[in-house]
Amino acid sequence: MSVLIDGTTKLLVQGITGRDGSFHARQMIEYGTQVVGGVVPGKGGQVFEGDVPIFDTVAEAMDATGADASVIYVPPAFAADAIYEAADAGVLLIVAITEGIPVLDMTRAMPFVAERGSRLVGPNCPGLISPGKSKVGILPGQICTPGPVGVVSRSGTLTYEVIHHLTGAGIGQSTCIGIGGDPIIGTNFIDCLSLFEEDPETRAVVMIGEIGGTDEQEAAAFVESDMETPVVGFIAGQTAPPGRRMGHAGAIISGSEGTAKEKMEAFEGHGIAVARRPADIVDLVRQSLG
C-alpha cells in the first residue's frame, strides 16, 4: 500500500513544455507514472513526447482526462494562479514544486484550495513517490525501493540522502513525501503522519525536520497521542546561527522558537527516536520494525 498516490493515479503536468516541466514529465513517464495530460496556455492541441495531449486550461484537461492529481512546474510569479486554476477545476491532489512563491500569495491560495476540497502538497517541495507505483515531482526514482517505511520531510536532497541509506540497507519505502521548505505549506507533518498511521502497510515512519517554526514540536505531540506506528526523527540545522535564513525561507530561527535542540528535545520527550546523523536512521528504523 501507499498514501496519496499509487499506480492508478492519473496526473496532469502544469507547465509541461518548460525546462523543468518537460524534463521531469519525461522522468515521471519513465518511472511509470500515468501522465495523462499537460497544461500550457496557448499550446492546447499539441502533443508532448508523442502521446501526452496538451491543453490550454486545467478545466479542459480535467474534462478530457478525468485526472485526479496535478503537478505544477510554473515560475513563481504565476504559480499561485496555477494553484487556483487546479483547485477550481476540481483537481483533488495539487503538488506545487515551484520554489520562490511570495508568502502573501500563499496566504490567499490556502483558504481557496481548502474551500474547494483539494489537497495541496508544497510549494517549494520535491513532490512524492510511492516506489514501484508512481512518482509525482522530482524525487529520483532509482534511489527508492518498495517497502514498509513512510518518509516525510521538509527538505529535498536531504530526503534523498535518507532514502539512499534506507534502500542501501535493504529497507524499502511505502511513500516518501517532501512537504516543502516554505513557511506556508499545504500539507504538514501531522497530515502525512495520520495518512501513514491509516495505511496498514506502513510499519514505521521517518520524519525529517529542520530549524524554523514549531511544526515538528506539534507533530511530536501528535505521534504520542494518535499513533501506533513507530516514528524515527532527524532535525537538520543544529549548527545554524539564529536569525539567519538558511536557504529555505522556512529555515530561520527566530527568538527561542524553532531551534534544532528544541525540536530534538520535543521528539525525545514524545517517544520519537532521534538520529544524530542521517546514517543512524537506518538502525533506528530497523529496531522499530522489530
Next chain:
Amino acid sequence: MKIHEYQARKIFRDHGLPVPPERVAGTPAEAEAAARELGGPVVIKAQVHVGGRGKAGGVKLASDPASAREAAGAILGMDIKGLEVGKVLVAPAVDIEHEAYVGIIVDRASQCPVLMVSAAGGVDIEDVARTTPEKIHKAEIDPRYGLLNHQAMGLGFDLYDDLPRVRAAADLFRRLYEAFLASDASLAEVNPLVVTRQGEVLAIDAKMNLDDNALFRHPEFEELRDPASEEPAETMAREKGLSYVKLDGTVGCIVNGAGLAMATMDLIKYYGAEPANFLDIGGSSNPEKVVSAMRIILSDPNVKAILFNIFGGITRCDDVANGIVKALEQLEVDVPIVIRLTGTNEKEALEILRSVNLPATNSMDEVVQKAIELAKGAAR
C-alpha cells in the same frame, strides 16, 4: 530582506501612519545640523539590521545640537552584534505617556498575517511573549477581507481605555496592514507605539522585513538594500544565485539543497570540527555556479579544506564535476578539496574528476571525516 528604520519610516509615512519627521546622518556634523533643523531635543538612533539597539547603547537622547553631535559621534562606528553603525537617524524626542508594541507577521500556524499588540511595549517584546504571553493580543487577518474594523477596534481597546485613542490606534493598525500588504513584507513593526503627553498616538519607530520571494514585483526596493550590512562574500553569492552564510569554522562546504547543506554542517560538528559556511548551490547545476561558489569560499581566510556534498537529482553530478575542473583552472586553489557525489550522472562525473586526479566518494560521513582531517593538517 531587512531594511533600515529610516527606510521603513518613509514607507509607513507614505501609507499615512503618524510618524514624526527624521533626518539621516553619516557624520557627527550632519547629526548636529539635523538636530538644529528639527529644533528642540532629539533622539539619535543607530541604523543597523539588528534588534536590541537601545540595550547596546545605540540609542541616545540629546537636548541640543551640540550634544546631538556628541551622541552621534559615540554611536557612529559602534559595533552592534557584529555590525558597524554607518548611519544614525535623528528625530524629534517626544514626551511619552504610554508605550505599546504593534507588529504584523505572516504566521506559519494560522497561515495568514497576524496583527499583534501589547501594552507592555518598549523593550524586549520577545521576553514578553515568552514569559507573559497573555499580555500579547492577536488578530488573524483573513487576506481576502483584510483587517476588519472590529478587529482593529478590539485590539485598540486592548491597549487604551478612551475612545479617541482607540480610534487613532485602529486607524494606525489599518494603515500598517496596508503598508505590509503593499510592500509584500514578512514583518512590519512599531515598537514603541506611543501616546504623547499631548494625547497623540505616534509611531516613533519602524521596522520592516521584505519577502525576498516577492522582490521581483518591487524593483523600487532594490535601492533600499544596504551592501554595508552584508558580508561582501554574501553579496557576491546573492548576485550569483547562491545561498551563502559565513560562519567561523575551517571546513568550507558546497552542497546542493538547504536541508542537506545544514545536515552537512551538523555532521562536521558531529565529527568534532566547525563548518566555515552554509552554501547551497541550488537546484540547477550550471558549472559557472560551482566556480563562483569556490571563489566565495576561498575568499574566507579561515577555510582550510573544501568539501563538496552533492546528491544529484535536478542537479547533475557531471555539471558539478565540470565546474570543479573549471574552478581549478581559473582559481588559485590553495586548500585540499574532497568530493562526495552521488545520483544523476554520477558515473560521468567520476570520469571527469579522474581526468584531473581528484578522487571522489559516495559517502557523506566519509567525505566529512576526510575534510576535517585535511583541514587540521593544512596551513594557509
